[in-house]
Amino acid sequence: MQTFRRTASSFSLLALFAFSAALALRAFPQTNPPTSDSSTLVLNAQLADGSGVPLHEGALRIRGNRIVAVGKLAPAPGERVLDAHGLVLAPGFIDIHNHSLEGLDSDPLAETQIAQGITTAVEGPDGESPWPIADWIAARRKNPAALNVAVLAGHATIREQVMGKDFKRVASQPEIEKMAQLTWQAMNEGAIGLSSGLEYEVGSYSNTAELVAMARAAAEHGGFYSTHIRDEADKAFEALLEEIEIADQAHIPVDHSHIKLGTVGVWGKAYEYIRVISEARERGVDFLADCYPYEAWHSNIKVIVPDKQYENPKSVARALADLGGADHLTITAFKPNPSYEHHSLADIAKSNKLSPVEMYIRIIREGDAANTEAGVIGHSMIESDIKAFYQQPWVMVASDGGIGTEHPRGAGTFPRVLGRFVREKHWLSLPDAIRKMTSLPARRLNWPDRGVLKEGAVADLVLFDPNMVLDRSTFEKPQELPIGIEKVFVNGQLVWDSGKPTGARPGSVITR
Numbered sequence: 001m002q003t004f005r006r007t008a009s010s011f012s013l014l015a016l017f018a019f020s021a022a023l024a025l026r027a028f029p030q031t032n033p034p035t036s037d038s039s040t041l042v043l044n045a046q047l048a049d050g051s052g053v054p055l056h057e058g059a060l061r062i063r064g065n066r067i068v069a070v071g072k073l074a075p076a077p078g079e080r081v082l083d084a085h086g087l088v089l090a091p092g093f094i095d096i097h098n099h100s101l102e103g104l105d106s107d108p109l110a111e112t113q114i115a116q117g118i119t120t121a122v123e124g125p126d127g128e129s130p131w132p133i134a135d136w137i138a139a140r141r142k143n144p145a146a147l148n149v150a151v152l153a154g155h156a157t158i159r160e161q162v163m164g165k166d167f168k169r170v171a172s173q174p175e176i177e178k179m180a181q182l183t184w185q186a187m188n189e190g191a192i193g194l195s196s197g198l199e200y201e202v203g204s205y206s207n208t209a210e211l212v213a214m215a216r217a218a219a220e221h222g223g224f225y226s227t228h229i230r231d232e233a234d235k236a237f238e239a240l241l242e243e244i245e246i247a248d249q250a251h252i253p254v255d256h257s258h259i260k261l262g263t264v265g266v267w268g269k270a271y272e273y274i275r276v277i278s279e280a281r282e283r284g285v286d287f288l289a290d291c292y293p294y295e296a297w298h299s300n301i302k303v304i305v306p307d308k309q310y311e312n313p314k315s316v317a318r319a320l321a322d323l324g325g326a327d328h329l330t331i332t333a334f335k336p337n338p339s340y341e342h343h344s345l346a347d348i349a350k351s352n353k354l355s356p357v358e359m360y361i362r363i364i365r366e367g368d369a370a371n372t373e374a375g376v377i378g379h380s381m382i383e384s385d386i387k388a389f390y391q392q393p394w395v396m397v398a399s400d401g402g403i404g405t406e407h408p409r410g411a412g413t414f415p416r417v418l419g420r421f422v423r424e425k426h427w428l429s430l431p432d433a434i435r436k437m438t439s440l441p442a443r444r445l446n447w448p449d450r451g452v453l454k455e456g457a458v459a460d461l462v463l464f465d466p467n468m469v470l471d472r473s474t475f476e477k478p479q480e481l482p483i484g485i486e487k488v489f490v491n492g493q494l495v496w497d498s499g500k501p502t503g504a505r506p507g508s509v510i511t512r
């Protein structure tokens with residue numbers, strides 16, 4: 001419905017062009033007069049500039065990889081003109097918690113990502129990153145993607161470098177020093193911060209001192225700390241306090257990953273959680289969080305048993321009760337027995353004539369025998385908590401998914417917030433939602449020239465229809481593409497146009 005057209009470029013009209021250009025320049029004085037062929041003008045857009053101010057009508061000019069003008073602009077001779085017909089033009093969405101490490105190699109066009117308007121994906125969250133960082137960056141530059149990427153250094157990845165298979169214990173002081181030194185090295189190589197996943201096997205054995213030492217090394221390089229905290233369930237408050245302590249001691253800005261309250265015992269406590277965070281922020285802790293717009297999480301089957309007694313019927317029964325029941329847990333992937341996939345634990349137990357606890361233990365044993373773990377989705381958050389988090393000015397939108405993710409968040413997160421939370425439920429205004437997808441993550445990442453529409457900023461852009469934008473990915477069809485995202489530019493180049501990728505792969509690796 002929008003058209004790219006080139007204004008007449010016949011040589012015989014040159015004089016007329018010169019005349020109209022002079023007029024245009026007089027009417028709209030600008031510091032960067034366009035040269036004909038190299039620029040693109042997006043006209044008649046509603047600008048959501050990323051700052052959160054109300055939408056305003058305007059135009060935007062792109063030259064090379066930059067935005068060179070924003071405001072009331074007229075076409076220059078020979079420049080490409082894109083009539084936005086009143087659609088919303090926003091900075092490209094920055095997904096600060098993205099899982100596309102493998103997908104970027106096999107699917108560099110990243111269709112499920114750019115179709116959502118994501119123009120930059122931050123990889124290596126939850127404590128697991130590529131290693132060495134320098135090699136990954138070099139490989140990505142050799143095989144660029146359609147979108148920009150950046151990478152965090154993973155706490156668990158580094159811990160394994162130092163401790164090898166002997167990680168089921170607290171690290172010694174020399175080991176901690178070595179981990180801090182490797183964090184330092186990763187930051188030097190271009191990582192943008194440190195990530196941790198303290199609910200997962202390797203990270204869970206660390207103590208606070210180890211994390212502070214590594215976070216300090218990241219902070220000294222201007223990095224931030226992205227953390228999947230130790231517990232998002234009954235001990236979510238203790239885990240939050242540890243996170244704040246790490247931020248305090250290491251003087252590091254924080255991104256609390258996928259903020260949630262994931263068990264019956266903490267449901268409805270979002271405002272208490274928010275109060276703890278607000279108090280920390282008031283005394284100077286630089287705390288932001290990200291949140292995906294779903295009531296279900298996606299992880300491995302072991303995370304629900306916090307005491308790691310996976311074969312202890314009592315522990316398992318307690319874990320299933322905390323989730324709200326065995327029907328709240330769905331197996332998404334399990335190589336040793338694919339027949340379990342896409343069924344709830346309650347259903348699998350019934351068809352195997354076992355109790356849910358017995359069935360859980362059987363899946364653990366089958367997984368251990370094959371040296372794998374079942375992927376699961378847990379439907380264990382409640383909407384009122386998600387709403388409360390989304391309404392905090394320090395909460396960003398992030399997917400915690402990526403290319404090929406088996407949870408609908410991997411292909412639906414950003415359009416879902418715009419379609420459901422903004423348009424249907426009115427939880428937040430459109431400019432505010434855009435701010436949470438653009439300038440707020442850009443601030444955490446220390447990228448002043450991304451996440452905003454302003455002269456000189458990088459031309460990562462999304463043009464979308466605010467009346468149509470909506471996710472379509474579901475738990476049954478997690479890869480289904482959203483609708484309403486019309487055009488996406490990465491570094492000034494069109495990568496998504498009217499429902500499909502253009503094939504361009506202008507993505508860069510953004511290092512610290």
Ligand SMILES: [Zn+2]
Nearest residue numbers: 126228257258
């Ligand atoms: Zn996580």
